[in-house]
């Protein structure tokens with residue numbers, strides 16, 4: 001399998017940026033415009049946070065953005081600009097709409113701080129773990145799109161543009177952006193190539209001729225014209241290789257799950273034993289049988305497989321896939337059978353969001 005080029009990754013970023021700038025890849029438009037939802041009346045504005053406490057008092061749990069915000073409410077709303085602020089660094093996460101809760105503030109008493117030290121509670125430097133601690137805010141009637149570096153829709157998304165390994169000087173403001181959501185049943189697409197879990201698996205991928213050297217190596221440009229977002233994951237051919245795909249739901253509800261996948265090199269025969277797919281730790285029973293035609297390196301068109309109904313939890317939910325076999329999926333250094341993963345599709349009446357590596 002050919003590795004993804006830097007050029008391609010750049011194209012992904014550019015294309016996603018273009019989609020966001022035009023109004024998001026989802027079916028409904030971004031509703032947060034600067035005149036109605038920009039949060040200009042929010043108490044934080046551009047004020048400093050002279051009385052804010054250390055990051056230990058800031059919320060790190062992603063389970064309740066609302067309570068997280070309220071716990072820091074005393075930090076916002078003042079216009080003081082005392083010299084003490086020059087000794088603080090961190091991030092201020094603004095909900096960005098009229099009448100919204102106070103921002104989530106995570107700061108330390110230093111002039112500079114690495115973003116990862118604000119979000120990685122383990123202290124191990126695990127960037128994927130840090131992504132898991134980025135808060136997902138809730139807003140009635142809307143779906144959270146992401147954290148951005150300005151209040152306008154055509155801005156850059158936090159998850160892509162913030163380098164966890166670099167220092168944040170002073171207090172950096174980021175802004176939630178939203179998409180109107182009427183609560184009706186709909187399909188939400190979670191692109192497999194956007195999962196931050198790839199970052200911590202950088203050198204664990206196995207392919208036809210060797211392994212991955214960096215996490216972006218997993219991401220392959222689609223040449224079939226059938227993959228969602230024109231990209232998918234390969235290099236999943238190591239026995240025991242496992243990936244999480246996480247999404248946040250604003251409510252507990254039932255839904256249905258599909259996986260869009262393909263195969264290369266050989267026929268693909270998988271089930272819940274050889275390639276377990278779990279939803280919130282429950283193994284999903286399925287059987288997948290997909291013949292391969294053409295040259296070995298031919299990538300078959302991507303198709304959906306129904307994985308059945310799921311019980312969605314309010315808060316974070318996790319889809320996990322594991323290559324649990326030694327059915328060498330071809331030749332070379334390939335070890336286990338695994339699909340090419342494109343995306344998951346969830347049909348439900350929940351407002352579903354996910355923190356991603358995409359811009």
Ligand SMILES: [Ca+2]
Pocket residue numbers: 191192193227228229230231232341342343
């Ligand atoms: Ca995809």
